[in-house]
Amino acid sequence: MAVAFILLLVAVASVLFHFMSPWWWTPIASNWHYIDNTIIITFWITGVVFVAIVAFMAYCVFRFRHKEGQRAAYEPENRKLEWWLTVGTAVGVAAMLAPGLIVWHQFVTVPANATEVEVMGQQWRWSYRLPGKDGRLGTVDARFISPDNPLGLNPQDPNGQDDVILENDDLHLPIGKPVKVLLRSIDVLHDFYVPEFRSKMDMVPGSVTYFWFTPTRTGSFEVLCAELCGIAHAQMRSKVIVQEERDYHAWLETKQTFAELASKRTAMRSTSTSDGEVSAPRP
Numbered sequence: 001m002a003v004a005f006i007l008l009l010v011a012v013a014s015v016l017f018h019f020m021s022p023w024w025w026t027p028i029a030s031n032w033h034y035i036d037n038t039i040i041i042t043f044w045i046t047g048v049v050f051v052a053i054v055a056f057m058a059y060c061v062f063r064f065r066h067k068e069g070q071r072a073a074y075e076p077e078n079r080k081l082e083w084w085l086t087v088g089t090a091v092g093v094a095a096m097l098a099p100g101l102i103v104w105h106q107f108v109t110v111p112a113n114a115t116e117v118e119v120m121g122q123q124w125r126w127s128y129r130l131p132g133k134d135g136r137l138g139t140v141d142a143r144f145i146s147p148d149n150p151l152g153l154n155p156q157d158p159n160g161q162d163d164v165i166l167e168n169d170d171l172h173l174p175i176g177k178p179v180k181v182l183l184r185s186i187d188v189l190h191d192f193y194v195p196e197f198r199s200k201m202d203m204v205p206g207s208v209t210y211f212w213f214t215p216t217r218t219g220s221f222e223v224l225c226a227e228l229c230g231i232a233h234a235q236m237r238s239k240v241i242v243q244e245e246r247d248y249h250a251w252l253e254t255k256q257t258f259a260e261l262a263s264k265r266t267a268m269r270s271t272s273t274s275d276g277e278v279s280a281p282r283p
Helices: 002-020 033-063 079-108 245-252 258-275
Strands: 115-122 125-130 164-166 171-174 179-185 190-194 199-203 209-213 219-225 238-243
Touching (some): 033 079, 079 209, 115 190, 164 258, 179 190, 199 209, 238 245
Parallel strands (some): 171 238
Antiparallel strands (some): 190 199, 219 238
């Protein structure tokens, strides 16, 4: 009786902890409330199964407890019960998978009016690239990556000359505008994750992954790396700052383009070379 009571207490306490837990989701700040709904469906299905199994265990412990003179019946198999369990499990798994597949399809089906933004992950910092006035990002290639071109932009591509480069900086976005996030890594696996946006995606070296979202609330939201990437993994952080459109464009005007940064670096190298020249002694 005590064991059966403890089992029922575990089931009830688990359900109460789920509803009363202080470690709940952060307030959502994007259009992906579908992800929350999918998780809630999973919680309900697994929760009902969990309570049912624990309650059945408690019933069995009490109903078939030891009694003097009673012998246990040995039943090696029960085809009817096996069919019921197989069908019930299949229905439950399908009920959990179907919403996820629908939401995943939405997650990677980008609206035609979405603005492309690139995120570059490397040990242990985030860098970003925004389209310039032409509204298009230039092409990139790992062969072009260098100290002067850390994001690997193609210097011959005219579409990339006005791209805005943010090295180890925060990303700003306008509110209410859909954004397609292109994800690259130049060293190891990373994962771009903003909890309030319910958006995350692995960044695989040599590949470009993507997802999209629409910011729905202004504010500052922390960027985390959700893939163990080395000794400073926990310090690989940044921020996404969502602003009103006029504030966003005012901020964008203060940032340098790829062409401006390349020109500045060329000028700095020329100055450094001139300062380091040594005149030959006169005969």
